[in-house]
Amino acid sequence: MNGKPLHCIWLLLALGAILLPLQGEKPEEVLNPRKTSGSYVADGGGVLGPEYVGLIDGICRELQAKTTAEMAVVTVGDLGGLEIEEFAEKVFRRFAIGAKGRDNGLLLICSRDDRFVRLEVGYGLEADIPDALASRLLEREALAHLRAGRFGRGLFLAARDIAVQTAGAAGVTLAIAEPAAWPTEVRPPKPGKSPQPKKKKWDPLRSSLYFGGGILAFALLASVLTLRRYEKARGRAARARIAGGTPASVVLAWIAAAISFFLILGFGGKFLTPFVAMLAAPGAATFARLFTGRILKRRLASYRLPCAKCGAAMDMVEDGEDEKFLTEEQAAEEKAGGMDYEFWHCPKCGAEESLAVKLGKAGVCPQCKRRTLTSTTETVTAATKEQGGKTRVKETCLNPKCGYSRTREQDTPRIAAAGPPAPSSPRPRPPSFGGGRSGGGGSSKRF
Ligand SMILES: [Zn+2]
Ligand SMILES: [Zn+2]
Incomplete structure (x- = not known):
């Protein structure tokens, strides 16, 4: 064509x-930090900087080592139009934070431009951190720093208070020390600007x-x-x-x-x-x-070919009457289905025109080059699931002046085995969060 x-x-x-x-800031795009760097912190909003990421990571590491509870800390540029509850729930579910079966996951998430922070609490920790307590943990120290644009310090203190509370409920004491000097806050990118170029919604x-x-x-x-x-x-x-x-x-x-x-x-x-x-x-x-x-x-x-000489509408010689115009080879081509020939006659000036159209029903004969090659295929041995089969292809030229004929055998492939694929050996899984679920408990704050 x-x-x-x-x-x-x-x-x-x-x-x-x-x-x-197909681009936009969405919960599905928040990279799982456990998978990308082994960290518990995903700073997509670009507000923490490496020092605070390291400090917060230390808290999460110690919390998990001593209590098996998992805490993820996520910052984003904006929520892409979603409510922070919905955004947090989607990230929580996708990361599956918390040990499987214990559901002791925590997600501290902060949106830089919408100015929202939320603590999402996994099923298994809802008794230890009910919503009212989650609210107090955010308000205690973190909110004031977040309001002042000190994201690193605010989120460090929130993470610390949450971790200490969680560990305390499990009867464990954490050894989290405040840094001797607070690291310099990174200057947060301007609203609407992500560390990666801002994408369209x-x-x-x-x-x-x-x-x-x-x-x-x-x-x-x-x-x-x-x-x-x-x-x-x-x-x-x-x-x-x-x-x-x-x-x-x-x-x-x-x-x-x-x-x-x-x-x-x-x-x-x-x-x-x-x-x-x-x-x-x-x-x-x-x-x-x-x-x-x-x-x-x-x-x-109603189509009639215009005469090339005088322009008058020509008459087509009907099929069946055109044999006398055809050579023997052309007649063979029409019979084999490789060509169609048309003859037009001008009633006014007597001019004649013949037209040829290639048709696909016959191939080109390698010997006489006419479109007169037909082929038949028969199965010699049928292919099975175990082994391939054989077919015999017979090519014959229908041009009476040529007489070309050739038979060749062709291998056919095995029939693909249907049914379930062979069980593959279990692949080693990259480290991630443990498979915990959230029941939607927690607390959100505007700052
Ligand atoms: Zn004419
Ligand atoms: Zn031939």
């Missing part, structure tokens, strides 16, 4: 249009619309190209092929829609919007192609 490279470009453009807005609706629009534009272009190719084609057979041709654009539109649908879902979009968009756009593309095809077929019925 002539438009193939163009189709691919449109497909790529459409995919690009959907991938571009992703909107599944917009992605769906972009992508649906891309598919429609692509379908429109494919229809225009089809019309142009139709108008350029000389002869009825050539035009019939274009009018009823394989609608590659339609197939591509559906494939692209399916891919984008799962992409949007995978990036957290709601089901309905991409579903509707990804059904409507390729649906419209299909309809447009079918509609174009119908119009072209109707036009084809």
Whole structure:
């Protein structure tokens, strides 16, 4: 198909249009520090600096070593439009903070630009740290420092008070010392600026619309190209092929829609919007192609080739009457399905024109170069799950003046074994949090 490279470009453009807005600050993007660096602290908001990260990490390490309770401390630039409770809950669930079965996880999370801090408490610690106590732990020292922009000191003190409280409930004393001198606070990036360049918020609706629009534009272009190719084609057979041709654009539109649908879902979009968009756009593309095809077929019925000499509409010699115009080789090609020949006759000036169209039902004979090569395939040994099989391919040239014939045997691959794949050996898991759950308890504060 002539438009193939163009189709691919449109497909790529459409995919690009959907991938571009697939960015934004989301709970799913907070990196699990246990996995990335072995630390308990993820400073996505860029407000702590290495010294405070080290100090807070020390608290979390000691807490886990002495009580098995896990505490993660997370800062973000902003909450991407979510409530801090929802954001915290998603991060908690994804990290699975706390030992599995004990659910003794704690998440201290702070949003720099929204100016919110929250302590999310795992199931297993809710009795030790009820919401009212969580609130007091944040208020005791941390809030004042956070309000003054001293994120490092505020979060260090919050983490310390939480850890001491948790350990105390388990009958354990922690040896956390305040640093001799408070490290210099890093200057927090300006609101709206992350340490990594700030990304656009992703909107599944917009992605769906972009992508649906891309598919429609692509379908429109494919229809225009089809019309142009139709108008350029000389002869009825050539035009019939274009009018009823394989609608590659339609197939591509559906494939692209399916891919984008799962992409949007995978990036957290709601089901309905991409579903509707990804059904409507390729649906419209299909309809447009079918509609174009119908119009072209109707036009084809009354089509007459214009005479190259005088411009008058020529008459086509009907099939069955055109044998006398065909050479023996051409007749063989038509019979084999490799070519179609058309003969036109001008009633006004008597000019004649013959047109040839390649058809795909026969191959090119290596001996006489005519499109007269047919082939039959028969199975010699059937392929099984254990071993491959053999087929015999017989190629015969239908050109009576040629007589080429060749038989060759071909190996066929084994049938892929169905059923469950072989169990793979358990892979060593990278260190992470322990698999704990949160029941949504805790406390949030604005600072
Ligand atoms: Zn003429
Ligand atoms: Zn031949």
